[in-house]
Amino acid sequence: MSNLPDHLWNGYRAFMTGRYSDERARYRQLAERGQEPHTLVIACCDSRAAPETIFDCGPGELFVVRNVANLVPPYEPDGNYHSTSAAIEFAIQALKIRDILVMGHGRCGGIQAALDPNAKPLSPGDFIGRWISLLKPSAEKIRDSDLLTGGERQTALERISIRSSIANLHSFPNIAALAEKGELRVHGAWFDISSGELWVMDRDSGDFVRPDIET
Amino acid sequence: MSNLPDHLWNGYRAFMTGRYSDERARYRQLAERGQEPHTLVIACCDSRAAPETIFDCGPGELFVVRNVANLVPPYEPDGNYHSTSAAIEFAIQALKIRDILVMGHGRCGGIQAALDPNAKPLSPGDFIGRWISLLKPSAEKIRDSDLLTGGERQTALERISIRSSIANLHSFPNIAALAEKGELRVHGAWFDISSGELWVMDRDSGDFVRPDIET
Amino acid sequence: MSNLPDHLWNGYRAFMTGRYSDERARYRQLAERGQEPHTLVIACCDSRAAPETIFDCGPGELFVVRNVANLVPPYEPDGNYHSTSAAIEFAIQALKIRDILVMGHGRCGGIQAALDPNAKPLSPGDFIGRWISLLKPSAEKIRDSDLLTGGERQTALERISIRSSIANLHSFPNIAALAEKGELRVHGAWFDISSGELWVMDRDSGDFVRPDIET
Amino acid sequence: MSNLPDHLWNGYRAFMTGRYSDERARYRQLAERGQEPHTLVIACCDSRAAPETIFDCGPGELFVVRNVANLVPPYEPDGNYHSTSAAIEFAIQALKIRDILVMGHGRCGGIQAALDPNAKPLSPGDFIGRWISLLKPSAEKIRDSDLLTGGERQTALERISIRSSIANLHSFPNIAALAEKGELRVHGAWFDISSGELWVMDRDSGDFVRPDIET
Incomplete structure (x- = not known):
């Protein structure tokens, strides 16, 4: 068969x-x-937000890591299996990629789980709970922001998760060094599944804006 | 900016x-x-092998994990961050996906690294070395197969890595239970970047064949 | 009668x-x-892989040796009857053929026998066991490659047998000398009975590739 | 390449x-x-006498051994590599073929060599000299038949070689036993390259006749 x-x-x-x-x-x-992709994209597994589709890319353009909620863990060279860190290391050191994009999106199931105070382990292994706990301090703070609507809390944490991944990227010594010298650029973007809008992170302020209406 | x-x-x-x-x-x-993707795809980060492109899929169809060499670690509920296991758990338990495809491909840089006896850490963290060590026992055996050419060793380990990921998928109790009852199917495929050929794993023998020339 | x-x-x-x-x-x-065939083909006896059929050749084109598993024994001028070596000598020295093709094929019964650890002599003379023992060291190594499926082991040994025959051809001093001077070419090919595909050996790497999809 | x-x-x-x-x-x-060929053909390597062409056979019909002058050595279970005996053993014991055809042909280079009193080794290994020496006693007698023309001597030895191969086939105990019981048939035929005529051996007399003009 x-x-x-x-x-x-x-x-x-x-x-x-x-x-x-x-x-x-x-x-x-x-x-x-061999491949010479121009960009490393760290994106979510979500079926509605494939980077190749959203950036209309052909073969050879994007080196893509996809995990739940497009997270980058902090630099932890501890001998465990680090799927995401390994891919980042390969992209920067072996493929010499110098543009990294962390792309989040609306209605993210992983972010939803992080915000749910009653979330239970999905299975005895509780892998998703543990993975999403990377966002725990932020998630708890946002969860308590009772001035925000549910939708606003969700969008807020989606964007916070992008900024958090970008901060963790800079905990990698080689990335920090290259960025410091201006030889590597880290970008953030958030995709609105419903409207198709792409909101791009301003690197100075961390705000998400729409370059197409800025111009 | x-x-x-x-x-x-x-x-x-x-x-x-x-x-x-x-x-x-x-x-x-x-x-x-919300999304109701029909398939969980575990694929490689390689820029030449995007699942949405190869399967000509639109938004909402594929839930996609991408890491170097499309590896699934064995079931290890140990409290560490398990990016791949978390995505698998989410796909099966939250999204109720019942078709899983592990897709490898030719000329995989991760596999190449696993076969290189002189491979050195790409950075002090050695994340890729550690990640690829998931294939270590197989890689060492294949590396010693001096009857095979370099190209044959590469293809062999690419396919072994798919079988290994599939075996590890079955170490997850919920996957094993659903598969046992015939309610979940795990598929393997190997994509040839040069020719565009898709070789599909026979679930009984583990062999890779081309369904388009079988019919 | x-x-x-x-x-x-x-x-x-x-x-x-x-x-x-x-x-x-x-x-x-x-x-x-008289005949002036352009190519010496060393092929298997298998009824499904006749060189004249596969290469659509008319009378006078191919000088054909056929034995089980398309084997060439090493150069042994010891006074015994050497069916295959005699045909090779005649082709090169008397007919001045300068292209040699060793053609193997899938699902080869001889290779299957070589891989079977429980194979028993087919008759008290055990001619096939002895003949196939030309591949013994390779067959034992491949047989122990427990990472490969049964089908993969079979294909691997089929291709190794072609490389081995080609290596043995070069143990013939006249062939080695002509090849050295670039006046004789030795080719390898593997025929897939099911799909009709012809995989041709790359002379540098020993890999088998399909020229029709390379072009 | x-x-x-x-x-x-x-x-x-x-x-x-x-x-x-x-x-x-x-x-x-x-x-x-798998293959179930109806006939084992022992034929010459000559490029002008391919069995599949002469019998207009498709894939799967003929299991074919080809060596110089379509010779079968006598039964010698001595531990050497016996290409032809191995193929015969495989055909009878593994494939259960029960019709064997030894097919010779006109203008055979191997027979010509056997008849040439001044023939020198084609190479230091003298494989063809040794192989053709299987016919030595007959060849010497025919060579001395000064009443026959050169062409007649050639045809005579071509047919003698077929009868000799058939006699040697019967030195294999399993073939002798099956033939004895009427469960296996051995045929002889001689193909005239120029006219396309097929002369078939009468099993009782050993004569070669043309069935198409007998009818």
Whole structure:
């Protein structure tokens, strides 16, 4: 038995007759010469916010880490398995990528869980609870902000999580050093699933703005 | 300063006038009703192997974890931050996804690193070395297979890593239980960047075959 | 009693009214002038992998040795009967052929026997066991590669047997000398019975690739 | 470098768009179910006498051994590598083939060498001299038959070699036993390259006759 689910297999066939067929030479070249992606994107697993779709990117452009709530843990060289830190290290040290984008999005299930005071472990392993606890101090503060609506609390923590990941990125000595010298740039963005709007973080203030209405 | 790199911003504008414009209603609906992705994909960060591209998927279809070499660590409920295990838990327990695909690909840099006997830490943290050590026993055996060419060793370990991730998925009690009852299916696939071929794992033998030439 | 089995005799009559009738002049010429085949093919006896069929060759084109598992023994001028070495010597020295192709194929029964740890002699003479022992060291190593599936082990040894035959060809002093001077070329290929795909050996790396998808 | 000579590659492409394309289902079935060839053919390497061509056979029909002058050595279970005996053993014991055809042909270079009193080793290994010495006693007698023309001596030894191979086949105990019980049949045939005529051996007398003009 080697059948993929129909929707995957049909999608793959559409890719082969469509995009791959159009970009055959590009794929060949990428295979032979290796990848040189221009940007490392740290994004959420959410099915509605794929970076390649939102940035209309072809093969070879984005090196993409995806985890729940686009989190970057702080620098902890402790010998445990660090999926996200490993990918970041590979992107910066091996691939020499010099633009990093942390992209969050609206209606994020991970953020929702972090804000739910009654959240129970999803399974005895409680992996999501532990993972989301990276945001715990912020989540608790936002949860107590009774002046904000539920929706506002959600958006607020989504953006805080982006700023928190960016701060943790700077706890990596090599990233801090490169950024210090102006040789590496870290960006933040937040995608509104409903409207399709992309809000970009101002690096000085941490605010999220829409460059398209600024211009 | 809130400017994204030009290639990202231009890509985003192409998305807005293209795909988003065509699928506006779909995005609105996905925002309101929440996501119900049909498949959890565990894929590599590699810029040449984005699942949404290869399966020609639109918003809302794939819940995607991406780490270096598409690895799933074994079930270890030890209180550390487990990015991949958390995403898997969320997909199965919260989103009720019942199809999981582990997708590897050719010319994988992580696998290459695992096979390199002289690989040195990429940074003092050695995150990639530690992460890739999940494959260590297999990598050492394959590295010693002097009857295989370098290319054959690379392909062999890429496929072994998929089988290994699938085995580790079954170390999660909830996945094992659902699979046992026939209520959850785990698939494996390997994508050839150069030719665009998708090789699908036979669930009984573990072999990778091409369904398009079987039919 | 001189009757051939019906299928052979009927096949022969189809040949006479078909191909021979079309190529009568060619056969006459080949009879008068002698053969000048362009390629020596060393192939397996398997009924599913006839070189003339796979390369769509007419009379006079291929000088063909066929034995179980397309093996070339090492150069051993010891006075025994060496069927394969004799044919190779005749092709190179008498017919001056300068292209040699070693062609293996999938699902090879000889390779299967070499990998079977419980294989017993097929008859008291144990000719096949002895013949296949030419691959013994490789077969034992591959047999112990428990990370590979049964199918992967089979394919691996099929390809190793081609590389091994090619290495043994170079133990023949005349072949080594001609190859050294660039006056003789040795090729390797592996035929997939199911898909009809031909995988060609890269002479530098020993890898098998598909030229039709490289172009 | 993985390029095959052009004539081979072009031939392969003709096969894929022609025969393979027409018989795809047959190839698939042969791959899955394994081969069940109806006949073992022991033929010469000569490029003008491919059994599949002369008997117009498709994939899966003939299990084919090809060596110089279609010789079968006598049964010698001595631990050396016996290419031809191994193939015969595999055909009879593993594949259960019960029709064997020894096919010789006109203008055979190996027979010519056997008849040449001044033949010198083709290379220091003298593999062909040794191989053809299987026919030595017969060759010497025919060589001395000064009443026969050169052409008659050639044809005579070609047919003697077929009868000799058939005699040697009966030195294999399992073949002798099966033939004795009427469960296995051994046939002889001689192909005239120039005229396309197939002469079939009468099993009682050893004469070669043309069944098509007998009827």
